[in-house]
Amino acid sequence: MRYWFDILTPKQVNFFKPVIDELRKRKHEVFCTSRRYREVGRLAQLRGMDLAIIGEHGGESLHMKLKASAERVMELINEVEKFEPDVLASFSSPEAARVAFGLRIKHVGFNDSPHAEAVCRLSIPLMSKLMCPWIIPVKEFVKYGISEKSIIQYRALDPAMWLKRRLRYTNIDLDLDPSKNTITFRLEESKAAYQTKNIISHKLLNSLIKNFTDCNIVIVGRYSDQVEELKKRYDRDAIVLDDVVDGISLLMKTDIFIGSGGTMNCEASLLGIPNISYNMQDIAVNRFLVQKRVSYGYTSVNDVLKLVRRMLNDEKLIGSIKNNGQRLLAQMEDPMKKVIKVLEQVN
Known part of the structure; x- marks a missing residue:
């Protein structure tokens, strides 16, 4: 056929x-x-x-x-x-x-x-x-x-x-400080027809950069114009990826992933990587992941900052997310x- x-x-x-x-x-x-x-x-x-x-x-x-x-x-x-x-x-x-x-x-x-x-x-x-x-x-x-x-x-x-299964993942060099934890932040799909304009990504990103100077902050855009704007705003304070990288390879270098509730949040959840969704929390997949305690939703900027700090330091929480995520994937x-x-x- x-x-x-x-x-x-x-x-x-x-x-x-x-x-x-x-x-x-x-x-x-x-x-x-x-x-x-x-x-x-x-x-x-x-x-x-x-x-x-x-x-x-x-x-x-x-x-x-x-x-x-x-x-x-x-x-x-x-x-x-x-x-x-x-x-x-x-x-x-x-x-x-x-x-x-x-x-x-x-x-x-x-x-x-x-x-x-x-x-x-x-x-x-x-x-x-x-x-x-x-x-x-x-x-x-x-x-x-x-x-x-x-x-x-x-x-x-x-x-x-x-x-x-094993796809052909690529090794990526992000020039990270190995003595620091890494927080990866993924921008929203701003051009999608379903996306609303009530987006808090930049407010949240600004707060993360201000409050977590002890971490590598990696920012992932989706579109060329979005990436250019990110570099103008954040290039001095964070690592803005200007080339497309393999998402799984990036997650493997990430301690906490913060995204807009899309595929990378789901990947992080099933890999057992602590992650927070700041958007689209009321859709079926994200509700399911939160219910299974492998992902967390956005409530306010202050609450996210507290949760990020906890995800960096609470070994019990980190272990729980890892075990829950890997068990969930195995059951599928x-x-x-x-x-x-x-x-x-x-x-």
């Missing part, structure tokens, strides 16, 4: 890489597309993946988002028709969903973010099958127009796909078998 993967985020690179490798071992043909996005392109290189770059995101403006999406659909049509895939796999890519529907290509979709309403409304109704983590109630997706019988759950969070199934079965048998 011939499979088309539309890969739009670093998480999707990591999730789909082992799936693609397995499909090729089984003598299937695979074609991968993406759009212009610094993190995806660089991580794909690190993972040894060949992506056809088609179109771009469009940025924060609704007008530019719509225009970029429409243009990307037109560009995808030409490339996809040349490949003639039997099945599309995507993490709810609106453009890929529209092209697959128009060309009568089966679409196996993946989603752990029913809160991303715009993306869900534009993709889920057009899917043949939807696969998602078991902790998300199916009703959260049925409301977007897919039947319950078309939803397949796996008993794992998405990072289990790559954390349960490897999604690979179920994903391959659905991809090969979709009808």
Whole structure:
């Protein structure tokens, strides 16, 4: 069979890489597309993946988002028709969903973010099958127009796909002071359609830099313009990464991770690394991680500062998070078998 993967985020690179490798071992043909996005392109290189770059995101403006999406659909049509895939796999890519529907290509979709309403409304109704983590109630997706019988759950969070196997991680040199603990801070996805403007990242970051001069502070941006702004603000007081690095390798050098409630918070949780989410605390995955005591949510800047200090010094808490996270990952199934079965048998 011939499979088309539309890969739009670093998480999707990591999730789909082992799936693609397995499909090729089984003598299937695979074609991968993406759009212009610094993190995806660089991580794909690190993972040894060949992506056809088609179109771009469009940025924060609704007008530019719509225009970029429409243009990307037109560009995808030409490339996809040349490949003639039997099945599309995507993490709810609106453009890929529209092209697959128009060309009568089966679409196996993946989603752990029913809160991303715009993306869900534009993709889920057009899917043949939807696969998602078991902790998300199916009703959260049925409301977007897919039947319950078309939803397949796996008993794992998405990072289990790559954390349960050895991807090609890279050694990174951050020029850290080895005598200090390291706090890594990840900026929010400020251009995402689901993101609100009530963001406290800079207020929190300023307080961390002021109060933890005894720690290495590493700041990870998402977009080129975001990174440039970070360097102007913080380059004297923190390490601002201007190149894309492998997230797992970065977490392995991190004592505390503070993020916006996305994939790296989940990775840190399952690796047993103390972490705090300052955003998107009310989504299913983050509620689950907090409930399992492998992640902590934001309440106020002062409370976060107290919690960071405790996470640096309380050996009992550090050990508890490590044990809980590693046990939770061990209890999860490897999604690979179920994903391959659905991809090969979709009808």
